[in-house]
Amino acid sequence: MRRAVIVYRSRTGTTRRLAEEIGRFLASRDIEPRVVSVGDCDVHALRDVDFLLLGCWTSGLMIVRQHPDQPWVDFARAIPAMTGPKVGLFTTYKLATGSMFARMANHLADRLPAPRLELKSRSGGLTVANRRALEQFIAGA
C-alpha cells in the first residue's frame, strides 16, 4: 500500500481540518495517510513515504506579503534532503493566497523535489476542484 504523510501548521484549526480532509480522501483511494502537526512530525521519518503533503495557514497583511509563518519555516528548514516522495503543498486563507505557494516552495527548494500540487481552501474543506487535483497528484505515482 502506498503511504502519505500530511504535515500541517494550523493556527485556528482550519488548516488542520484541511489536512484531515486530505487524509480521508487519500484513505478512500487506498493510500495510507498519516496526519501530523509540524510540532509532532519527525522529519527523518519522511524518507520512505510515497507522498508528502505540507500545509500552512496563509499569513500576511490582508492581500499582500502572504507567507508561511515561522513554525512552518522552522519545520521546512529541518527537513533533510530527499528525492523520493512526490510533494504537494496546501494552504488555507481568508482573501488571497498571493505569494504563499512560491514562498513555501522556496523554503523547500534545495532539499525536496519540486511540488506537483498546490491546494487552497478557505473553509478547510475539499472542493470538487481540490479533489480533482488530488486525483491527478496521486495518479501514476
Place this chain on the structure above:
Amino acid sequence: MVTTRRQIDEFWGLKRLAVVGVSRDPKHFSNTIWQELRQRRYEAVPVNPNATEIDGQRCYARVQDIQPPVEGVVIMTPPQATEQVVHDCVDAGVTNVWMHRGAGGGPGAVSAAAVAYCDAHDVNVVAGQCPYMFLPGTPFFHGLHGFVKKVTGSYPK
C-alpha cells in the same frame, strides 16, 4: 510586580510546560494557545480537572499530578481559580508561571492574591501578558497588540 522582557525570554526558553485551563473546545482560545505551543515543539501538557484526555493527549487534573514534572505553567483560568493553581504550582516545585491576559481587557487569569503568593514563594511570574505577543514570528494582529502596548508604555522592558 513588573514583568520584564528577560523574564519572558527565560520562560520561552523552558521546554516542558503545562497549560492550565485548556478547554476541550478546539476553537476556545485556551485550546489554541496549547496547540500553538505543541506546534512550536514545546512539551505542552494540558490541565483541566474536568477532562482526562484532550485531542488524544492525557489531561491532568492538577499541576502536581503531572509526570515527569513541568518547568513552567501557563495559566488560562478565571482569576478566582488562579490562586489555587499557583498553590498547586508551588506544591509541584514549579518556579515559572505565566498568568494570561489578552487584548480584550479584563483581568484574564491575573489575581493579585496569586501574584503575591508567587512573590512570597520565589516563583518567577509573568502577570497579565498575552503569550502570543512574545512568540517568534507571531501573526500581524498579535504584533499590533504588542505595538499598542509599546505606545502606551505597558510593554515589558
